[in-house]
Structures are given as C-alpha cells and as structure tokens.
Amino acid sequence: MRLRAASFGFGIAFGFLLAWTQLAEPRVIRQMLLLQSAYAYLIMASVVGISFVVIRGIGRLRLRAALTGMPIVLERARPARRHIVGSVLFGLGWSVTLACPGPIAVQIGQGFFWGVCTLAGVFVGIRAYIWNEQRSARESVEAGPATVSA
Amino acid sequence: VREYLLDQAPWYVAGPLMALVVLGLLLTVGERIGVVGGFSSVVERATLGRPLGWKAWFVGGVLVGGLLFSLLAGHWRVHEQYFWLQHRFGAAGVAPLLVLGGGLIGYGAKSAQGCTSGNGLGGCSVGSPASFVATATFMATAVGSAFLWRWIF
Numbered sequence: 001m002r003l004r005a006a007s008f009g010f011g012i013a014f015g016f017l018l019a020w021t022q023l024a025e026p027r028v029i030r031q032m033l034l035l036q037s038a039y040a041y042l043i044m045a046s047v048v049g050i051s052f053v054v055i056r057g058i059g060r061l062r063l064r065a066a067l068t069g070m071p072i073v074l075e076r077a078r079p080a081r082r083h084i085v086g087s088v089l090f091g092l093g094w095s096v097t098l099a100c101p102g103p104i105a106v107q108i109g110q111g112f113f114w115g116v117c118t119l120a121g122v123f124v125g126i127r128a129y130i131w132n133e134q135r136s137a138r139e140s141v142e143a144g145p146a147t148v149s150a
Numbered sequence: 151v152r153e154y155l156l157d158q159a160p161w162y163v164a165g166p167l168m169a170l171v172v173l174g175l176l177l178t179v180g181e182r183i184g185v186v187g188g189f190s191s192v193v194e195r196a197t198l199g200r201p202l203g204w205k206a207w208f209v210g211g212v213l214v215g216g217l218l219f220s221l222l223a224g225h226w227r228v229h230e231q232y233f234w235l236q237h238r239f240g241a242a243g244v245a246p247l248l249v250l251g252g253g254l255i256g257y258g259a260k261s262a263q264g265c266t267s268g269n270g271l272g273g274c275s276v277g278s279p280a281s282f283v284a285t286a287t288f289m290a291t292a293v294g295s296a297f298l299w300r301w302i303f
Binding site for chain 2: 003004005006007008009010011012013014015016017018019020021022024025026027028030033034035039042043044045046047048050051052054055056063064065066067068070072073074075076077078079080082083084085086087088089090091092093094095096097098100101102104105106107108109110111112113114117118119120121122123124125126127128129130
C-alpha cells in the first residue's frame, strides 16, 4: 500500500515536471531531435549527472530501501544484442511520434487526444513482444533441454 | 502561478527536481525509474491476469501529474495539432502513423529493457553498461531518423 502510494506520488511529480518542461509536446521533441535546441539534452544530462554522483556517493553505504527494508540493488546489466536492436526500433518510433512513454502518459492527462493513438500502438507493441517471448519459450521447451541456451 | 507554469521550466530547475524523483524512487521503493514497464504491467494485467505492480501506479501518477499541471496552469491541449505529421501526411494519416510509431516504441522498449526514462535516466544513473549502450543507440537512431524524415518528406 505504501509502496503504491509512493510510486504514485513520484509519478505525479515526474508527470508534472514533464508537462512544465514541455517535453510532452511534439514541437519541443522535434526541436531536440533536429538539434535546434539544447534544452532537452541539458535536462537529461543534469538528471543523470546529479543522480549518478549521488548514487556513487551513497553506494558504499549499503542502504536499504526505506519502504521495503530490502537492500538497494543497482542493476548493472551487460550490453547485449537486444539492447541495440530494441533501441533502434524505439528510436524510430520516437522520431515519428515525437513522444516516448513518459510524455505519452502526460499527453493523455493534458487532454491531447493524439496521445491515445500512440498509447494504443504502445500496448500493441508490448503485447506483440510478450507473445513473441511466450512463443520462443514454448519452442525451446518443445525442442528439448539440449538446445536451451544459457 | 499560471504565467510561471506556462513558461518552460529552466533546465537547471527541472533537471535537479527530476533527479530527486529518480533518487527518491531508488531510496524509498528501491527501484529504478521507468515508464514502459508500467504500461507493460497494465497489458499483463489485462491479458495474463497478473496483478498490477508498483510500475503501473507510477505511470498512473505520471498521467495524473500531467492532469494536475493542466489544472493549475489552466492550459489544456484538447485542440492542439500534430503539426509535423498533419502537415506531411494529412489529418487522416496521423492516427495510423502514431499507432505504428507507438508499436515500435512498445516493442523496442520491451526488447531493450527500458525507454528514455528506464535506460536513459534510471539505467545511466546507476552506471549500467547496457543502459549506456541502449541510450546511445536510441539517441543516435532518433536524431538520425528525424533528419532523414525531414529530408525525405
């Protein structure tokens, strides 16, 4: 319950900031991607820069998450093919719609009708991914344990 | 308040505030920020009957945050045009292109295990090599293809 409330609250703050920075507006993202404005890059760089330094600083303290009591695990995955292929597809979708998932949610909250179309597409894409995963999981089971790769 | 909100927030104000969101989620919930995972949680709830996770609540908050902003700023976007798509492809072309683009976003972000917030903000902040690679890839692709669209259309 507290976990949900905290997530919801942080979400509100994030959505409010995406609206205030106008990063949920296609016009602003187009200026970003056509390198006509440094604004969005300055936002991304400052968020990552500040968070990175703070996380580095507190990483040695072995903190636990305040609401769960669990140790905070900093997942540092190794790059794989999926990250590159997925991000190419993601980048193409982003440059067409000029919105990524956070701004899409904000658009709907702000009454921007077109965000509903983009979100419908996102749902279809996620469903297709899950379907694909299930299919390949089934196939590897049918093929027997010998072909299951690590 | 309204005039203040209608001016684009200075990056040196909004950036540190967003960093507080990234850090706050990590320190209280113990999780990396991410949005597409929340949409995925909704899809999994609808099609597989899995319970909604914290990510879905986060996404719900993001939507409400946009709503709250519009309420306070008195600025709604009901009549806003999708100017670049409408200009090139006409009003009838906008919806299919958005669904197609959205599909690429959903499938791509799930494959890459993160979107602009999940990999770009959250993953890079914890120093994940996979997120650095993903972020460099989607930034380069998006910038390159944006120039390509402008050149072709």
